[in-house]
Amino acid sequence: MAARIQNMTGGSPGKLIFSFALPLMVGNVFQQLYTVVDTMVVGKYLGVDALAALGASDWLNWMMLGIVQGLTQGFAILMAREFGAEDYGRLRDVIGNSAILSAAFSLLLAGAGQLAARPVLLLLQTPGDILSNTLLYLRIMFLGVPIVTAYNLLACILRSLGDGKTPLQAMVVASAANIGLDLLFVMVFRWGIAGAAAATLIAQLVSGLFCLYHISRLDILCMERKNFRLQAREVPRLLGLGFPMAFQNCVIAIGGMIIQFVVNQVGVLFIAGYTAANKLYGVLEIAATSYGYAMITYVGQNLGAGEYRRIRRGMRAALAIAVATSLVIAAVMLAFGRVFLSGFISGTPSEVEQALDVAYTYLSIMSLSLPILYILHVVRSAIQGMGNTALPMVSGIVEFIVRTSAVFLLPMVIGSTGIFLSEISAWAGADLVLAPSYFLVASRKLEKPPEKD
Numbered sequence: 001m002a003a004r005i006q007n008m009t010g011g012s013p014g015k016l017i018f019s020f021a022l023p024l025m026v027g028n029v030f031q032q033l034y035t036v037v038d039t040m041v042v043g044k045y046l047g048v049d050a051l052a053a054l055g056a057s058d059w060l061n062w063m064m065l066g067i068v069q070g071l072t073q074g075f076a077i078l079m080a081r082e083f084g085a086e087d088y089g090r091l092r093d094v095i096g097n098s099a100i101l102s103a104a105f106s107l108l109l110a111g112a113g114q115l116a117a118r119p120v121l122l123l124l125q126t127p128g129d130i131l132s133n134t135l136l137y138l139r140i141m142f143l144g145v146p147i148v149t150a151y152n153l154l155a156c157i158l159r160s161l162g163d164g165k166t167p168l169q170a171m172v173v174a175s176a177a178n179i180g181l182d183l184l185f186v187m188v189f190r191w192g193i194a195g196a197a198a199a200t201l202i203a204q205l206v207s208g209l210f211c212l213y214h215i216s217r218l219d220i221l222c223m224e225r226k227n228f229r230l231q232a233r234e235v236p237r238l239l240g241l242g243f244p245m246a247f248q249n250c251v252i253a254i255g256g257m258i259i260q261f262v263v264n265q266v267g268v269l270f271i272a273g274y275t276a277a278n279k280l281y282g283v284l285e286i287a288a289t290s291y292g293y294a295m296i297t298y299v300g301q302n303l304g305a306g307e308y309r310r311i312r313r314g315m316r317a318a319l320a321i322a323v324a325t326s327l328v329i330a331a332v333m334l335a336f337g338r339v340f341l342s343g344f345i346s347g348t349p350s351e352v353e354q355a356l357d358v359a360y361t362y363l364s365i366m367s368l369s370l371p372i373l374y375i376l377h378v379v380r381s382a383i384q385g386m387g388n389t390a391l392p393m394v395s396g397i398v399e400f401i402v403r404t405s406a407v408f409l410l411p412m413v414i415g416s417t418g419i420f421l422s423e424i425s426a427w428a429g430a431d432l433v434l435a436p437s438y439f440l441v442a443s444r445k446l447e448k449p450p451e452k453d
Contacts, residue, residue, distance in 0.1 A: 008020065009305040018321055020294045024164045024290035024294070028287075028289060030168075039344050041182045042186070043344045046186070049268065050193055051344065053134040056124075056126045056127075056264065060138060063253030064142060066249025066253050068145065070247070071101070071149075072149070073156055073242075074241035074244070075102070075156065076157070081300045083301060084300060084302060093227050095157055095221065097234040097238060099153065101238060102149050106149035107146065110142055114143075140201070144201035151170075164293075167211065170206075170210040181199035181202055182196060186199075248389075248397075252400060255403035262411070266416060266419075273354070276341050277358070277359040287326070288326070295378055296381045297385070298318075311446055329367070330371075337360055337367070366423065372427045375431055376395075376431050379437075380392045383438055391434075392434070401429070402426045402429035402430075404422075
């Protein structure tokens with residue numbers, strides 16, 4: 001098991017980043033697989049209205065997940081730094097304090113989600129014929145926030161130690177469980193959209209337990225009771241890293257909900273097509289997210305070890321790899337996207353054709369703009385890995401401003417296509433903030449005597 005831990009402070013930066021990201025990509029493929037299966041089962045067996053209900057829940061559900069991921073990824077930055085510095089005693093303290101904070105916030109978020117779900121859906125003017133199903137799905141998902149938080153924290157612990165293989169295996173196991181439970185709950189038990197939500201949460205529980213088992217076998221993580229006491233030196237550092245990342249994701253999600261508000265005005269078929277394309281958005285972003293995780297770990301470990309020149313070299317390598325990857329994914333989606341999308345949509349021939357046209361237009365626009373998104377993930381994660389989560393948070397605020405401005409203004413000029421372009425505009429706006437931010441942070445953090453190669 002210890003062999004899976006990877007110290008990224010020596011060796012070829014490009015090779016290390018890619019080899020670390022590759023199992024995360026495969027793991028994300030399986031994670032997206034069960035998300036896609038959820039959508040396909042709902043769309044094919046429950047119909048267009050149920051698919052639209054699932055889509056209407058997307059951004060609110062993503063906001064909750066984004067807050068959880070932001071907190072746990074912020075905590076992982078400090079874990080990676082202590083691991084790179086080989087201070088394993090302090091690493092255990094950081095993990096113990098992270099666990100307590102994660103548990104507390106997960107309970108608060110679960111309660112807040114239950115209270116906010118219906119008012120927010122009404123505020124977004126969710127169509128009445130899908131409101132009840134959307135609300136049911138969200139209530140079940142929000143009940144499972146502690147499960148989702150536990151998995152994300154455990155996966156972040158492993159990734160901070162350079163282990164990308166165990167989270168991959170966890171996702172494979174979870175995907176198999178989710179697909180089987182989807183078919184059982186929806187097609188056999190006929191639990192409808194509630195069955196899809198329950199299947200997702202049980203799969204997350206399985207993946208979390210899988211990660212916990214492997215963490216318990218690591219000698220350097222033999223936790224003691226004292227590690228789980230909140231410490232004055234660790235809590236502010238953890239919250240200082242985690243809160244800005246959580247806030248950043250929250251702001252981005254609010255922008256997405258505003259887009260959902262605009263989409264909800266267009267009609268159920270447009271919502272269904274938009275939802276189908278958004279499910280493939282996860283596939284488009286798979287490698288970008290993986291490179292982001294790799295950069296947080298790579299930069300954090302090298303910063304902790306004082307290997308400053310390696311951070312710059314890693315940044316150049318990661319950008320080249322990321323852009324090349326985005327071009328390959330874009331080509332595949334442009335060639336086969338319509339085939340993929342057709343698996344999500346059912347109904348009369350006219351309904352299918354209209355929803356499919358909406359979905360493919362959105363997918364094509366996102367695919368052509370994919371390098372912008374990949375640069376965003378790499379640069380933002382590098383800045384976060386250097387311990388600055390405030391500037392990426394600013395980029396998230398800029399995303400929000402650009403996204404919301406564009407989604408109201410562009411449709412008045414170019415019609416519904418403007419809704420799709422608002423997402424691309426947000427990516428570009430974030431890049432314009434992140435590029436100079438990277439050089440600013442690098443000049444402060446990395447202008448030190450170079451390490452020994």
